Amino acid sequence: MVDAPPAYRNARLGTVFCWLAAAPTALWAAIRLLGLDRGPMVQALAFTPYVAGVSVLVLALTLALRRWWPAAVAALAAIALLGAVAPRALASPQPAAGGPTVRLLTANLLAGAGDARTLVELVRRHQVDVLAVQEFTPDAQAALDQLGLAELLPHRQLNPEVGTPGSGLYSRWPLTDVGLRRNLNGWGFTQAYATVTVPGGPPVRVESAHPSAPYALDQVDAWRSDLTAQPPATPDGGLSILAGDFNATLDHSPLRALLRTGYVDAADATGEGLTGTWGPYDGDLIPPVTIDHVLVDRRIAVRSTRVLTLPNSDHRPVLATLHLPTP
Secondary structure (H helix, E strand, O other), X not given: OOOOOXXXXXXXXXXXXXXXXXXXXXXXXHHHHHOOOOOOHHHHHHHHHHXXXXXXXXXXXXXXXXXXXXXXXXXXXXXHHHHHHHHHHOEOOOOOOXXXXXXXXXXXXXOOOOOHHHHHHHHHXXXXXXXXXXXXXXXXXXXXXXXXXXXXXXXXXXXXXXXXXXXXEEEOOOEEEEEXXXXXXXXXXXXXXXXXXXXXXXXXXXXXXXOXXXXXXXXXXXXXXXXXXXXXXXXXXXXXXXXXXXXXXXXXXXXXXXXOOOEEEHHHHEOOOXXXXXXXXXXXXXXXXXXXXXXXXXXXXXXXXXXXXXOOOOEOOEEEEEXXXXX
């Protein structure tokens, strides 16, 4: 038996290597496009923007080695992933909205540990009109009031709880139809909501969103159930805003389904949709991912979004400047 020439063996190894490189990105693209976020892929899909970058490197590798079939598969994967991710870095046209401006800030306080002084200073500096908080505790409420938040945003719907379930809404303007709902069939994170009466503008229902986190495989069903239960937009009715820690990125199908009811992601609309809001900010070795969102009715114009810094929290606050339609 004659051994294959070294050049032939090297060529085969190169082809196998290219297929091993191209197959994972192609599989990832298929799972993302088909909305097959199940099991461990729920957590993994949060890092899709990074995989999109890797897919370009895989394509370059297969082309450099002239492995045309793996290159074709790699090209399809790269096109699919970049097509899903890249638009988040591009601003989109906004509706004409001649109503008043609303500056909304959302912040996850990490079981109340987020620095209260910094949060109050952010509200003051950016002239915030509505503040949504998650993981809101009695100690956090007391600290915020002591530092002057009550004077800046006197109207409130609050549910402080020890640990992570608490939620709250603060507003410069009066609140009506206030309420609270609890996720996970009554024992999970809470979500404070209210209708904000904006001078010179239409009323807006605002809810501090905080669906369950898919931190373990046995929590994925609860995560999906909580996202599915989020209040849909009402394009033919009143204006709605959901702002908070969604524990999901735009690569998760339940969040995309919620957007299809008539919401727009504010960061995505202004080209800031790839700015991370959770990950390494409390010292964990996790690449930044975007799980904090401001979802606004598509009739509301998003003028800008900014991701800010809150010491002692694992999340970064998101500030959205919005223009409401005329009443």
